[in-house]
Amino acid sequence: MARRQAAAAAGKADKPGRGLADQLAKLGIGCDQDLVLHLPLRYEDHTQLVPLAALGAGMTAQAEGTVLHTDVQFRPRRQLVCLLEDGADAQAGRAQLVLRFFHFYPSQQKALQPGARVRVFGEVREGHFGREIVHPQFRVVTPGTPLAEALTPVYPTTAGLGQETLRKVIARALASDPALTAESLPEDVVRRRHLWKFGDAVRFLHAPPPRLNRLTQHALDQRTHPAWQRLKFDELVAQQLSLKAHRRARAARHAPVLTGNGELTGALLARIPFQLTRAQQRVWREISHDLKRAMPMQRLLQGDVGSGKTIVAALAALQAIESGRQVALMAPTEILAEQHYRKLAQWLDGSGVRVAWLAGGMGAKARRASMAAIASGEAAFAVGTHALFEEDVELPRLGLAIVDEQHRFGVAQRLRLRGKALGEAHQLMMSATPIPRTLAMTFYADLDVSVLDELPPGRTPVATRLVNNKRRPEIVERVRRGCAEGRQAYWVCPLIEESEKLELQTAVALHQELTQALPELSVGLLHGRMKADDKAAAMAAFAGGGTQVLVATTVIEVGVDVPNASLMVIEHAERFGLAQLHQLRGRVGRGAAESVCYLLFEEPLGDTAKARLKVIFGSNDGFEIARADLQIRGPGEFLGARQSGVPMLRFADLERDAALIEQARDAADDLLLREPAAAAAHVARWLGGKAEFFRA
Numbered sequence: 110m111a112r113r114q115a116a117a118a119a120g121k122a123d124k125p126g127r128g129l130a131d132q133l134a135k136l137g138i139g140c141d142q143d144l145v146l147h148l149p150l151r152y153e154d155h156t157q158l159v160p161l162a163a164l165g166a167g168m169t170a171q172a173e174g175t176v177l178h179t180d181v182q183f184r185p186r187r188q189l190v191c192l193l194e195d196g197a198d199a200q201a202g203r204a205q206l207v208l209r210f211f212h213f214y215p216s217q218q219k220a221l222q223p224g225a226r227v228r229v230f231g232e233v234r235e236g237h238f239g240r241e242i243v244h245p246q247f248r249v250v251t252p253g254t255p256l257a258e259a260l261t262p263v264y265p266t267t268a269g270l271g272q273e274t275l276r277k278v279i280a281r282a283l284a285s286d287p288a289l290t291a292e293s294l295p296e297d298v299v300r301r302r303h304l305w306k307f308g309d310a311v312r313f314l315h316a317p318p319p320r321l322n323r324l325t326q327h328a329l330d331q332r333t334h335p336a337w338q339r340l341k342f343d344e345l346v347a348q349q350l351s352l353k354a355h356r357r358a359r360a361a362r363h364a365p366v367l368t369g370n371g372e373l374t375g376a377l378l379a380r381i382p383f384q385l386t387r388a389q390q391r392v393w394r395e396i397s398h399d400l401k402r403a404m405p406m407q408r409l410l411q412g413d414v415g416s417g418k419t420i421v422a423a424l425a426a427l428q429a430i431e432s433g434r435q436v437a438l439m440a441p442t443e444i445l446a447e448q449h450y451r452k453l454a455q456w457l458d459g460s461g462v463r464v465a466w467l468a469g470g471m472g473a474k475a476r477r478a479s480m481a482a483i484a485s486g487e488a489a490f491a492v493g494t495h496a497l498f499e500e501d502v503e504l505p506r507l508g509l510a511i512v513d514e515q516h517r518f519g520v521a522q523r524l525r526l527r528g529k530a531l532g533e534a535h536q537l538m539m540s541a542t543p544i545p546r547t548l549a550m551t552f553y554a555d556l557d558v559s560v561l562d563e564l565p566p567g568r569t570p571v572a573t574r575l576v577n578n579k580r581r582p583e584i585v586e587r588v589r590r591g592c593a594e595g596r597q598a599y600w601v602c603p604l605i606e607e608s609e610k611l612e613l614q615t616a617v618a619l620h621q622e623l624t625q626a627l628p629e630l631s632v633g634l635l636h637g638r639m640k641a642d643d644k645a646a647a648m649a650a651f652a653g654g655g656t657q658v659l660v661a662t663t664v665i666e667v668g669v670d671v672p673n674a675s676l677m678v679i680e681h682a683e684r685f686g687l688a689q690l691h692q693l694r695g696r697v698g699r700g701a702a703e704s705v706c707y708l709l710f711e712e713p714l715g716d717t718a719k720a721r722l723k724v725i726f727g728s729n730d731g732f733e734i735a736r737a738d739l740q741i742r743g744p745g746e747f748l749g750a751r752q753s754g755v756p757m758l759r760f761a762d763l764e765r766d767a768a769l770i771e772q773a774r775d776a777a778d779d780l781l782l783r784e785p786a787a788a789a790a791h792v793a794r795w796l797g798g799k800a801e802f803f804r805a
C-alpha cells in the first residue's frame with residue numbers, strides 16, 4: 110500500500126509526498142542534490158531479450174514469451190507455476206521457461222493468463238522440469254514494446270520504498286536543475302588529474318550504456334571505473350575540506366593559556382619510582398607546548414598497551430592545575446576510572462591538589478558532595494566515567510579534558526562530549542588502538558597525534574600460547590604452580606555477545622569451577638553486573654594480592670594495571686576480536702616477571718578466527734595487529750561506525766582508495782587557497798547537514 114502511495118506521489122507531484130520524504134530521509138536523502146548523489150549498487154540489463162533457448166542456469170537475463178498455462182500447485186507447497194514458450198526460433202524449435210512464485214497475488218495469477226505475452230527478468234536456474242526463474246520481475250507487453258536504452262540501476266533502498274519509485278524520483282532530480290550536475294571543482298583541478306567531468310560521471314553511473322565490454326563492466330562493478338573514481342574523489346575532497354574547516358575554526362578560538370610553573374609536575378616526577386622513557390619525555394614536551402598556546406589543543410596520544418600514557422596525562426593535568434584551572438579525566442569503564450582515581454590520589458597525596466570522583470554507580474549523597482567540590486573549584490581534578498559530562502555537572506574553570514581509551518566511546522558519545530560546553534578547554538585523547546595512516550588522514554585529520562613508540566624498560570614480552578580447550582586441565586595446573594610461586598593470574602570468561610545474562614551465568618560457573626579445582630588459592634570474581642562497590646573491592650583484593658586468581662569478563666579489558674599479574678588465560682579466544690585480545694593480553698607483562706598468555710580455543714575454527722589467532726600469536730606489536738585487523742575487518746567496522754548507523758564515507762573505501770585520499774588532500778589544500786567560495790559550495794553539495802559525522 111505504502112509503495113503505491115509513494116509511487117503516486119512521485120509520479121504526480123513535483124515535490125515528493127510526505128511518506129516518500131520520510132522514506133528518503135531514512136536513506137539520508139533530504140534534497141534533490143542528495144538524490145543525484147544516491148548511486149546504484151548494481152545494474153540489471155533490460156536492454157536486450159535473450160531467446161528462451163539461449164537461457165542457461167546461473168544467467169541473470171531478460172526474456173520474453175507467451176504464456177502456455179498458469180496453475181496453482183500445492184505440492185510440495187502452495188505455489189504459482191507459469192509455463193512460457195517462444196516458438197519464434199525455427200532452428201532451435203520451441204523453447205520453454207517456467208516461472209515459479211511462492212508468494213503471489215490473485216492479480217498476478219490473472220495477468221499470467223494463457224496467450225499473454227510477458228517480459229520477464231531474473232536469475233535462471235535448473236529446475237526439475239527444465240529452466241526456471243523463481244519470483245521473476247515480469248510485465249505483460251504487446252509485441253514490439255521497446256527495450257530499455259540504458260542499464261537499469263538498482264539503488265540502496267529501505268523498507269517500503271520500491272526501485273521503480275526511487276528510479277523515478279532520481280531521474281526527475283537529474284533532469285530538474287543543471288546546477289545539480291554542474292562542476293563544483295575548478296577545471297584545472299579536474300583536468301590535471303585526468304578526471305571525468307562531474308556531470309558525465311553521475312549521468313553515466315545512473316544510466317550506463319548497454320553492451321559494455323568486459324573490462325568496463327568489471328570496472329563498473331568493482332567501482333574502479335573513471336566515473337566512480339570521480340565521485341569518490343569529490344567525496345574525499347569534501348571530507349578533507351570539512352576537516353580543514355574544523356581545524357581552522359579551532360585555531361580561531363581561544364583556550365586558556367596554561368603556562369604552569371613546574372611545581373606540581375616537578376614534584377610528581379621526583380616522586381614516581383621510575384624515569385620517563387624518551388618517548389614519554391618527547392610526548393610530554395609536545396603536550397606541554399600545546400597547553401601554553403591559546404589555540405585549543407586537540408591531541409591524540411597513541412601508545413601501545415602498557416606504554417605509560419597515564420603518567421603523561423597526569424603531568425598534563427598538573428600543568429593545567431598549576432595554571433589555576435580544573436581538569437576532567439574521563440575513562441570508559443568504572444573500573445578503569447576508579448583505578449586512575451586511586452593512582453592519582455596516591456601520586457598527589459600531600460600535594461594539596463584535591464581529586465574528586467564521579468561515576469554513575471555512586472550514591473546520591475556522595476555524588477552531590479563531589480559535584481559541589483567540583484562546582485566550587487575546590488577540587489581541581491575530577492576523575493570519573495562519562496557521568497562527568499552529564500548536564501548538571503559544572504566545571505567552571507575547566508582548562509583541560511582528558512579522555513582515556515577514547516576509541517571505546519561511541520560516535521554518539523563523542524558527539525555529545527563535543528556538544529557539551531567544554532568551553533574552550535584543551536583536549537587530550539588517549540588510545541591504545543593505533544590508527545592506520547589512511548584513517549588518520551581522514552577521520553582524525555583534525556587532531557594532532559603524539560605517539561609513545563617505546564615501552565618502559567625491564568619488560569619481558571608476553572609469551573602467547575594457543576591451547577586447545579581439551580588440554581584445559583594442564584592450564585589449570587600451570588596456574589596452580591604459577592600462583593604457588595607468588596604470581597597472579599587473570600582468567601577471562603568467554604565472550605557472549607547475545608546475552609548479558611548468559612555471560613553472567615558463565616562467569617559464575619567458571620568461578621565455581623576454578624574455586625573447586627584450586628582449593629588452596631583464593632579466586633576472585635569480577636563482572637559487569639556487579640555493584641560498583643563490589644567491583645572496586647574485587648579489583649582492590651586482586652591488586653593487593655589478597656586473591657591470586659581473578660575470574661573476569663572483558664570489564665578488565667581496558668587499562669587495568671596490576672603489575673604482579675603475569676599469567677592470563679582467555680577462554681574461547683576464537684570469539685574475541687583482535688583489538689580485544691591485544692588489550693586483554695596487555696593486562697599482563699607489566700612487571701619484571703616473564704608473562705604468559707594462554708589462548709584457549711575450541712574447534713572447529715572458522716577462517717576469520719584462524720586468521721585472528723595467527724596474528725595475535727605472531728605479534729606483540731599493537732600497530733602491526735591493528736593493520737592486520739583492518740585487513741580482516743575493513744575500516745567501517747574497525748572504527749566502530751556501524752553502531753552509529755551513519756556511513757562515514759558512502760563511496761570511497763579507505764583501504765582501497767588510499768591513493769585517492771592523498772590526491773584529495775592536495776586538491777582540498779589547493780582549492781582552499783585559490784577558491785574558498787568553490788570549496789564551500791563543494792562541501793555543501795556533499796555534506797549538506799551531515800558534516801558533523803565526519804568528525805565524530
Ligand code: ADP
Nearest residue numbers: 383384385386414415416417418419420565670
Ligand atoms: P597505558 O599506556 O597502557 O595506559 P599505563 O600508564 O597504565 O599504561 O602504564 C603501565 C605501567 O607502566 C604502570 O604500572 C606504570 O606505572 C608503569 N610505567 C609507566 N611509565 C614507566 C616508565 N617510564 N618506567 C617504568 N614504568 C613505567
Ligand code: MG
Nearest residue numbers: 418419513668
Ligand atoms: Mg591506560
